[in-house]
Amino acid sequence: xxxxxxxxxxxxxxxxxxxxxxxxxxxxxxxxxxxxxxxxxxxxxxxxxxxxxxxxxxxxxxxxxxxxxxxxxxxxxxxxxxxxxxxxxxxxxxxxxxxxxxxxxxxxxx
Amino acid sequence: xxxxxxxxxxxxxxxxxxxxxxxxxxxxxxxxxxxxxxxxxxxxxxxxxxxxxxxxxxxxxxxxxxxxxxxxxxxxxxxxxxxxxxxxxxxxxxxxxxxxxxxxxxxxxxxxxxxxxx
Numbered sequence: 001x002x003x004x005x006x007x008x009x010x011x012x013x014x015x016x017x018x019x020x021x022x023x024x025x026x027x028x029x030x031x032x033x034x035x036x037x038x039x040x041x042x043x044x045x046x047x048x049x050x051x052x053x054x055x056x057x058x059x060x061x062x063x064x065x066x067x068x069x070x071x072x073x074x075x076x077x078x079x080x081x082x083x084x085x086x087x088x089x090x091x092x093x094x095x096x097x098x099x100x101x102x103x104x105x106x107x108x109x110x
Numbered sequence: 111x112x113x114x115x116x117x118x119x120x121x122x123x124x125x126x127x128x129x130x131x132x133x134x135x136x137x138x139x140x141x142x143x144x145x146x147x148x149x150x151x152x153x154x155x156x157x158x159x160x161x162x163x164x165x166x167x168x169x170x171x172x173x174x175x176x177x178x179x180x181x182x183x184x185x186x187x188x189x190x191x192x193x194x195x196x197x198x199x200x201x202x203x204x205x206x207x208x209x210x211x212x213x214x215x216x217x218x219x220x221x222x223x224x225x226x227x228x
Contacts, residue, residue: 002152030213041114041200041219042153049214087152091212097168098212100145100153 001025003090005101012078012108020073020104022088031064031071032089032098035082042087045073078108112136116201116220123191123227131186131223133201139218141204141211142184143168144176146197147222153200159184160208191227199223 003024010018022031030049033056034042046056048064048071056062061074075082085105089098114135123129135142144156145168155168159178173195175187184203188195200222204215211217 032217034217041221042217043219044216047214047216055214055216089153093213097155097158097208098217099155099169102150102152 001092002099003088003101005086005088005104007104008102009105010107012082012106014078014080014108014110016078016108018075018078018106020075020086020088020106022071022073022090022101024069024090024092026069026090026092028064028066028069028071028090029093030091031062032091033060033062033071033073034087034089034100035084036087036103037084045086075106078106080108080110082106083108114201114203114218114220116199116223118223119221120224121226123188123225125192125227127191127227128187128189129191129225130188131199131201131225132183133185133220134183135201135203135218136182137203137205137218138181139203139205140181140207141215142178143202143204143217144174144184144186145200145202146170147200148197156186156199158208166208188225191225193227195225196227197225199225 033045204211206215
């Protein structure tokens with residue numbers, strides 16, 4: 001079951017904040033976040049695990065609400081380099097694989 | 111410092127032709143994956159391999175075959191290409207083996223192979 005990301009797209013001015021959400025219809029064991037710039041490979045940002053463990057980039061902030069089966073990625077004081085498509089991947093524990101959402105396109109402008 | 115290398119980067123095929131996408135990683139990772147990316151669909155897993163000699167189906171395996179030749183290399187073969195297989199294909203690897211890799215493993219992606227089937 002593919003997780004649902006919202007919003008689908010967002011445009012920010014440099015310095016503004018944004019929140020990207022990822023929701024699942026199933027209980028989550030972990031949520032993974034990746035960013036993909038146009039024409040490039042997805043790059044790892046963060047993993048959030050059931051129980052509160054996190055690993056990833058220090059400058060990236062995210063939350064994982066196990067009860068609501070949701071995760072949110074917080075982008076504060078956005079920079080032009082934050083532009084790209086953000087994907088969440090969810091692990092529901094039934095298999096060893098991640099299922100990715102359809103992505104949130106973020107554009108940061110001057 | 112190559113990471114994950116995919117070849118070719120671009121390919122145009124006619125319906126019914128066959129081809130193989132090659133992937134190699136130099137990070138000594140255990141797990142390797144093939145994803146396809148289509149507009150509005152995100153990344154969908156085609157096949158994965160936990161170790162040399164083992165492969166498993168992902169979400170969209172129909173029309174594809176894979177080979178884990180050794181620990182470094184994982185190839186994806188289209189035996190009879192169809193227009194529905196027009197996509198960008200990404201190979202990825204993870205240090206951790208399944209099922210742990212799906213839980214807490216960071217994926218390292220190649221730069222992608224853009225395939226068009228006419």
